[in-house]
Amino acid sequence: MHDLKIINGNVYRQGAFEHTNLYVDDGLITGFSKEERPSKETYDAKGAMVLPGFIDPHVHFSLRVGGHTSADDFRTGSIAAAYGGVTTFVDFLDPTDTVEALERAFESRREEAAKSVIDYKLHATLKHPKSALKDYVDTMQRLGLDTLKVFTTYSDSGRRTYDEDIERLLELSKEKDFLLLAHIEKDALITTDPSFTHEDLAKSRPSESETLEAFKLADLVRKTGGRLYMVHLSSGNTLQGLKDKYADVLNQGFYVETCPQYLTFTRDRLHDADGRLYTFAPPLRTKREQALLKKHFDDVHSIGTDHAPFLSTEKAKERLEDIPLGIGSVEHAFNILYHTFGDPLIDKMTMNPAKRMGLFPKKGTLEIGSDADITIVEKTGERTIEQDHSACDYSLYKGKTVSTRILSTVSRGRFIIRDGTLEEKQGHWQKGRGIHD
Numbered sequence: 088m089h090d091l092k093i094i095n096g097n098v099y100r101q102g103a104f105e106h107t108n109l110y111v112d113d114g115l116i117t118g119f120s121k122e123e124r125p126s127k128e129t130y131d132a133k134g135a136m137v138l139p140g141f142i143d144p145h146v147h148f149s150l151r152v153g154g155h156t157s158a159d160d161f162r163t164g165s166i167a168a169a170y171g172g173v174t175t176f177v178d179f180l181d182p183t184d185t186v187e188a189l190e191r192a193f194e195s196r197r198e199e200a201a202k203s204v205i206d207y208k209l210h211a212t213l214k215h216p217k218s219a220l221k222d223y224v225d226t227m228q229r230l231g232l233d234t235l236k237v238f239t240t241y242s243d244s245g246r247r248t249y250d251e252d253i254e255r256l257l258e259l260s261k262e263k264d265f266l267l268l269a270h271i272e273k274d275a276l277i278t279t280d281p282s283f284t285h286e287d288l289a290k291s292r293p294s295e296s297e298t299l300e301a302f303k304l305a306d307l308v309r310k311t312g313g314r315l316y317m318v319h320l321s322s323g324n325t326l327q328g329l330k331d332k333y334a335d336v337l338n339q340g341f342y343v344e345t346c347p348q349y350l351t352f353t354r355d356r357l358h359d360a361d362g363r364l365y366t367f368a369p370p371l372r373t374k375r376e377q378a379l380l381k382k383h384f385d386d387v388h389s390i391g392t393d394h395a396p397f398l399s400t401e402k403a404k405e406r407l408e409d410i411p412l413g414i415g416s417v418e419h420a421f422n423i424l425y426h427t428f429g430d431p432l433i434d435k436m437t438m439n440p441a442k443r444m445g446l447f448p449k450k451g452t453l454e455i456g457s458d459a460d461i462t463i464v465e466k467t468g469e470r471t472i473e474q475d476h477s478a479c480d481y482s483l484y485k486g487k488t489v490s491t492r493i494l495s496t497v498s499r500g501r502f503i504i505r506d507g508t509l510e511e512k513q514g515h516w517q518k519g520r521g522i523h524d
């Protein structure tokens with residue numbers, strides 16, 4: 088007798104839907120059949136989509152920056168994620184420049200993340216390094232981490248990693264089997280004028296800074312044969328240019344993530360009465376750039392949300408430099424994007440991030456032997472988003488039109504959300520096992 092069966096669902100396997108029943112034992116998927124088998128527990132999907140649990144490879148819970156802390160900690164953020172169908176997320180260690188600081192940051196973040204109700208991994212984060220890079224990578228991997236983020240900007244706060252070190256890290260990524268993540272903006276083109284208000288954000292961080300720096304790093308990927316994952320690509324100009332100039336490495340060594348905010352809003356929102364709420368980095372782009380991004384959506388490898396909301400009172404500052412940059416998206420990413428892109432979205436939130444983050448085939452797919460991480464999604468017809476479970480006091484997605492609803496979220500065979508109701512459980516840290524293409 089099985090532990091759980093999910094019946095009458097349209098099960099997504101290997102890029103196609105199949106009307107079948109799915110069976111779970113000891114937290115793993117153990118079978119599929121057209122006929123019902125005995126089970127201790129039955130969930131009737133009633134024709135809904137049965138999808139692999141979503142993976143958000145880019146969140147910032149309990150993010151501390153500029154004297155502010157993001158509104159969601161690991162408990163509230165993971166609950167919001169679960170309501171959005173997310174069964175695994177990847178957060179970040181605080182930036183460190185030595186192996187000793189890396190070890191301290193790891194222990195501190197593990198303690199904070201223990202409050203999560205769903206599974207999680209952690210990215211190491213490097214700032215202008217003082218330790219030897221090989222020693223830093225060796226320590227990272229000894230701690231069970233296999234992804235490492237760097238910044239090509241923020242030299243003013245000491246977070247930038249420079250080209251020579253990025254090239255060496257790309258060489259090491261090939262040699263030692265890890266993935267390098269990069270926040271990509273050309274530092275010399277970022278303007279931090281103290282007179283700027285939120286309406287100047289796009290001027291402060293122009294799209295050219297992203298595009299030119301992305302080309303430079305794509306050149307380094309081509310040169311070294313290393314692997315780099317570009318977080319939060321914001322401009323269709325950047326993606327078009329990568330397609331034109333770097334087709335040989337695009338999503339074959341240089342992987343591209345974008346976020347729902349760049350596919351939903353444009354920079355004119357910065358001039359609205361509530362424009363301060365639309366401040367994040369990179370900033371929103373023009374309607375033309377967004378149209379290009381949508382046009383080339385097939386060339387986006389993964390969706391990450393960059394979830395980091397701050398309270399409206401913290402955003403209500405006159406000077407741009409006093410406003411904490413960030414947005415909350417983790418609960419609404421799938422519903423918002425599925426309404427526009429349909430089924431091609433699915434792999435970008437399941438299999439693709441699972442592969443890049445070293446989670447596949449344990450996660451990101453519905454196959455025998457995989458974790459029973461399952462998201463059940465109902466097609467509703469057009470409706471508007473009304474609820475939000477983040478600890479933030481607003482959501483930019485409320486009132487937006489969508490056509491799906493997350494009914495239930497299952498993590499390792501346990502319901503976290505069952506028909507819209509939270510059944511709080513304990514998430515597990517996912518130790519790195521190497522990045523395998």
